[in-house]
Amino acid sequence: MTMLPGRRAPLDPDRFGGSQPVPEPLLTTLADGRRIVVRQAGRGVPIVLLHGFPLDHTMWDGQWALVAAGGALDGSARLIAPDLAGFGGSDGPTASSIAGMADEVVAILDALGCHEPVVACGLSMGGYVVQHLAARHPDRLRGIVLVDTKLEADTPAARAGRVDLSERVGRWGARIAAEALVPRLLAPHLLAPGSGRSTLETRLRETILQTAVATIRTALAALGDRPDMTAAATGFVQPTLLVVGAEDGITPPECLERAAALIRHAELEIVAGCGHMTPMEDPTAFNARLASFLRERVVTAPPARPRGAP
Numbered sequence: 415m416t417m418l419p420g421r422r423a424p425l426d427p428d429r430f431g432g433s434q435p436v437p438e439p440l441l442t443t444l445a446d447g448r449r450i451v452v453r454q455a456g457r458g459v460p461i462v463l464l465h466g467f468p469l470d471h472t473m474w475d476g477q478w479a480l481v482a483a484g485g486a487l488d489g490s491a492r493l494i495a496p497d498l499a500g501f502g503g504s505d506g507p508t509a510s511s512i513a514g515m516a517d518e519v520v521a522i523l524d525a526l527g528c529h530e531p532v533v534a535c536g537l538s539m540g541g542y543v544v545q546h547l548a549a550r551h552p553d554r555l556r557g558i559v560l561v562d563t564k565l566e567a568d569t570p571a572a573r574a575g576r577v578d579l580s581e582r583v584g585r586w587g588a589r590i591a592a593e594a595l596v597p598r599l600l601a602p603h604l605l606a607p608g609s610g611r612s613t614l615e616t617r618l619r620e621t622i623l624q625t626a627v628a629t630i631r632t633a634l635a636a637l638g639d640r641p642d643m644t645a646a647a648t649g650f651v652q653p654t655l656l657v658v659g660a661e662d663g664i665t666p667p668e669c670l671e672r673a674a675a676l677i678r679h680a681e682l683e684i685v686a687g688c689g690h691m692t693p694m695e696d697p698t699a700f701n702a703r704l705a706s707f708l709r710e711r712v713v714t715a716p717p718a719r720p721r722g723a724p
Contacts, residue, residue, distance in 0.1 A: 435482050436475055439503065442525045450496055450522050451503035456481030458490040459556070459713055460532040462519065464540030466562075466691075467633050468591055468625040469618070470502025471495040473537070476697030477704075486705035490713050494532075496522050498543075500629035502621075508632040512539075512640045516546035520554055533557035533712055535704070537693065538665065539633070542640055549646045557712040558654040558677075559704065562662050562690045564669035565676070567642040576638040580631045591630050592622040601661040601689035614694055647676045653711035654680040657703060659688030659695065681707060 437455040444450060453471060455478060463474045474495045480487040499518055500508030509515045523532065534555055536544035541563025548558055568576070582590045596619050654677050656670040667684050674682040683703045688695040 436478050439471075442522065444518075444521050444525050446521075448499055448505040450499065450505070450525070452494060452496040452522065452526065453478075454492060454494045454526070456487065456489075456492040458487070458492055459708065460492045460494055460523075460528050460530065461557075461708070462523065462532050462534050463493060463495040464519065464534065464536035464543050465495075465498065465501065466536075466538035466540055467637065468501065468588075468595075468630050469621050470497045470625075472502070472617075472621065473691070473694055476693060477701060479697075480701050480705060486701065487708060491533075491708060494523075494526065494528065500632070501625060506626065506629060508629045509636065510632055511636050512542045513546045513550060515539075515543045515636070516550055519543060519547060520551050523554070531556035533559060533708065535559035535561065536563065537561040538563050538690065539637060542637070542643075545643045545647065548650050548652065549643070552651070555652050557708070558650060558652045559657065559707070560654070560670065560673065561657045561700075562659060562665055562692055564665045565643045565647050565673050566669070567640055568638050573638040576634045580634040583627055583630050583634075588623050588625055588627055588630060591625070592619045595622065598664055599690045601659060601687055601695060603661075603687070614691070617694075618691070644672075644676060647673060648678075650677050653707070654678075655704070655707040655711075656680055656682045657692055657700065658682075658684055659690060659692045660684050660686050661688060662690045662692075664690045681711075 437453045439451050439453050441449045442452055463477065465471055465473050477493060479485050481491055481493050482488065497504040498515055500506035509518055531554055534544040534547050541560040544558055544560060548555055579591065579594055596615055599618055600614060656674055658667045658670045660667060670682055674680045685692050685696055685699050693700045
């Protein structure tokens with residue numbers, strides 16, 4: 415792998431979750447020649463962190479403290495945070511389906527030499543990718559974490575909205591996506607003047623503006639075409655944690671409440687004061703819940719076998 419210069423400073427450690435030494439970004443090459451940006455740190459059970467749309471791996475900057483010296487998962491977990499193809503610093507093209515993105519995650523893990531089962535943690539679009547990993551590659555998972563996401567497919571109205579946004583992005587650029595999405599991503603009180611957390615809004619906007627128009631449009635089509643996963647979720651056998659912000663207006667808590675009723679032995683955490691970006695909005699609360707889940711349900715447990723496996 416090739417070392418890359420840091421693209422952006424990490425979030426202020428004094429304001430967003432304590433000490434957060436962010437590892438240097440690396441380049442790993444897939445079998446098809448595409449170069450993928452990834453950060454990784456720690457040792458132990460691998461946890462792959464999958465970003466939302468249209469973001470990149472830096473949305474997980476608040477989680478590196480988990481595997482830092484003295485962190486809650488120091489010595490027991492290895493965090494792996496890639497930029498999915500076409501996003502952030504990774505080569506495109508972007509996969510044209512969520513299932514294709516899931517297959518690419520397996521290819522990234524293979525390129526990193528990580529062949530043991532992982533805990534897959536994904537936010538929003540990343541959560542859709544995790545669901546397809548569980549359905550398509552269950553032997554590669556030992557745990558599932560779905561964050562600010564849902565199982566259901568888009569409604570016709572939501573799909574039409576994605577088509578409209580894609581057309582406007584194609585006409586006027588990524589700033590249209592930033593203008594449409596950023597105000598909806600954070601809990602309302604975090605957008606108020608003087609909230610002390612406006613850095614998040616700026617960070618999200620900068621990330622979206624750096625995303626290629628082709629990537630945004632391809633991903634919007636994939637999101638709109640994704641299948642309903644409620645039936646598939648009843649077959650998920652891995653330990654599962656569901657986390658959602660109490661003020662998430664994109665995938666409200668009832669979305670994951672329905673998922674909790676379908677996925678066997680799933681645990682649900684609703685985080686007060688957070689919107690659609692819980693790991694960024696309250697990394698302290700998110701990290702504590704993730705760490706307790708991993709310690710109690712994953713680190714000491716053997717990998718789950720898919721139903722019907724010998």
